[in-house]
Amino acid sequence: MSDLLDLTASEAAEGVRTGTVDHGELWTAYRERALADELNAFSWVSGEVTPPEVERNAPLGGVPVAVKDLFCTEGIPSQAGSKILEGYRPPYTATAVERLTSAGAPLLAKTHQDEFAMGSSTENCAFGPVLNPWDRSRVPGGSSGGSAAAVASGAAPWAIGTDTGGSIRQPAALCGIVGLKPTYGAVSRYGMIAFASSLDQAGPFTRDVTDCALLFGAMVGQDPCDSTSLRFPEPVGVPSATDLRGIRLGVPQELSGEGIDEGVLKTFRATLDRARELGAEIVDITLPHAPHALAAYYLIAPAEASSNLARYDGVRYGLRDPADDLLSMYTHTRAQGFGAEVKRRIMLGTYALSSGYYDAYYGKAQKVRTKIAEDFTAAWRVCDFMVSPTSPGAAFELGAKTDDPWAMYLNDYCTVPVSLAGLPAISIPNGLADELPTGFQIAGPAFSENRILDAAHALEQAIGFDGSRARAA
Amino acid sequence: MTDYEPVIGLEIHVQLSTQTKMFCSCALSFGEEPNTRTCPVCLGLPGTLPVVNAQAVHFGLMMGLAFGSEIAPRSIFHRKNYFYPDLPKGYQISQYDIPLCAGGHLGDVRLHRIHLEEDAAKLIHLGESGRIHGSSASVVDFNRGGTPLAEIVSEPDLRSAEQAREWLTLLRVTLRQLGVSDVNMEEGSLRCDANVSIRPAGSAALGTKTELKNMNSFRFVMQGINAEIERQTALLEAGEQVSQETLHFDPASGRLTPLRSKEEAHDYRYFPEPDLVPLAPTEEMVQAARDALPELPAERAERYRRDWGLPEETARLFAFRPELGDYFEAAATAADDSAAVATWVKDELLSRLAAESDPAASNVPPTMLAKLVGLVQDGRVTRGAGRQVLDRLVEHGGDPAEIVEAEGLGAMGDDGELATIVARVIEEHPDVAERVRGGNPKAIGALVGPVMKETKGRADGGEVNRLLREQLGV
């Protein structure tokens, strides 16, 4: 069986189509592997011994997929990593998941995450932290840590997660796999339990760039149930580029110097050299407002979250404290149901929106958001892509940053500016620093996913990262 | 002592007559079993998103155009955040700094704004029994939750409770005529808040205003406003201050009670709804709304005064009850004297029909009423006989001319028949005749009655008088 698990998802899908792989055996192999998981990556694993029927020649070839807990799946626990939704089974399924299953990727498992996607280590999970397959004393990153760990450890052929300020790219980097955060609006948010509505985007976790393009292609598309979803302007192709001739990679000094670990910077610079060898031109760019992105993000995201999480009130579903007066029912239910980080952000967001502070905080943050978007627009005049380390550091030890919120927030230093501008960005494995994976981020203009995937494909070949060690365990 | 002038502004929430809710595809509810008109969106389930109902926007534009408001080229929805069991998401999606429509007027009252939002669910109180420890409980029914609402806010242009009630009536018929709402207060499809302040008559400055919440009948609106005017007047005359607060009016006791204590001061934390995109009515959308506008009551009343020469009161009656207007117009076009037709419809026909009923559905088609009015106007039937004919028409229908024939109700020509009857009556009342001849012409009146009786009201009063005088030689 193990050779089955070694195939990339695309290889497996191709095998199913050509008859060299039996999709029943593939399902069983992965289901058993998922059930044997020791990283606490999964919140639920399918009980189906025989795989759901998949039509022949389905684009995803019957290769099963793991899905972040916060995607609503009909009749299957969808808890967003929170005690307040423990055991909650929605009566409907998220559009993104519907698309995957109808494209031939049956639901294998749901994965653990930081509560309501608030975190960068998956330690804020009501059902226990997820471990990093490269070093089980360390975090997988977050908030989509379960999906990242599942794919990196080979317990799932591929998975999907969500990225609000870096929650796909950062765990992908820390687990040594590929993660794509699409253009805002490219993938429907309908059925995604919301964290920050104007930033949340769903995207794939895969072993390589080719798998990423295949899974992403099955997710995109406008959805009448999501007013903010957009028609993807072109079909998503299979990335094939092997060089970067004529491509200008912009390196913002703001994201490639101060605050970035030395080891991470070394791998980053090494990859820039490879890019040059592949024909790319490296240009220095500036994103003057990037240093303020984190501040703007930690006003906008919590503000939206404080409102999005108001529905968890003990009335219609989820946890309910049996208090006899309404106010206590609310305050006790929410006090018991939410974890420390979620409470912190609800408080921060409520404060930022409260009368007398709106203009100084939320209002100002929205203006900074405008300036950051303008910074990128200016950058696209001198370069095709913005590149940077995905995360300032490699995987850190469990508990290392839990007592210092801001230190934890700094994990998203390089990813947040891109999120605020609603732009697409990929993180690809960028070699090891002290035996731990690092990530290389490539961001581009809206809807440039095809070109980003091509560039990522060329670099992937040159870097030649080997993730098998994490799967061997 | 000074007398005070009330300054009143109204804030009306009206449910729109769409097929589905504001942000989801659930059919609107009309008293179904609890929670049978819900879906993941209007239950506020995790992960769901709102999508704006195009028809609600269309209705909003129709209202704006009808009232001459300015249509915002680009308006956005906001979230109004507060916790309440009838609010499934913990926020109401509404419009805030940029409403769909701004300004405009209805009648002589200016409008401040009209915006779109979603209705809350219904709380059914269970009482003590509903819960352990004797404390009371309620049950939430989400059928109504998410029903499209238009919030219509007037400027403080009203000066009395009566005027407020009249204006609300105009608003109701106008909205019905527009077809944007059935405006049925009993079913809560129109709810009214009032901002009330008073000031010394003649002064231009505004006094401190209070807000009366959720009065759900026009009568209560009037009672509530009057009660509040009295309360404020009493305060000022006692040399006290009116404090700005929200009040609840209890029609039963007639008492006004503060709705919120100060320290529970609310902070709605409005911010742009990130799940929705801006609303920017296109020329097509606006034109479609314009094309959908019917003639409105105010315009119609004006037309009746102008084109048909109807008196104010009649014009308003026919304009505010479109079915009467339609009937009148049909009858008037078939007749020569529209003023006479109006009178017959208003004074004669309506009094013979059930209240609020549509004359078109009666036994008297407009053409037949027109025919009857014609007969009366050119003297072939007296007004009195005409009334008898109308009785028959209302009862059995038919053709007025034929009824006149059959029942011999036609006015008498000058073929001497009347003269003969007059002569006979004089013979039968020699004493009266004597008194008249004896120089008491007034006594003649005593002979008119009998003649009329003999002629079953077919004779013309003037003619009867002339013949009596002639034959009595006075």
Next chain:
Amino acid sequence: MLSQDQVLHVARLARLELSEAELEVMAGELSGVLGHIEKISELGDLDDVAPTSHVVAVENALRADEPRPSLPPEVALAGAPDPAQGGFRVPSPGAAPA
């Protein structure tokens, strides 16, 4: 630095009960984070900068007014912590919403 009263006020708005201990920790942590966030006030004049609330450039995403089947009530109530009489039971609110 946030005072404990401010934190209490915000907690009330957010319907979160905080114990004495939590209150103190929360005040400290929020103040710490706000300390970093205050940096955006260093940014010069942003008065004539338009705020961004939507990154997508779409307008008028409207839905046709066509009814779709609603959920069966038993499904709507499936997750209800305290169902009663076909609805969701809650302690009676006192006055109208604040």
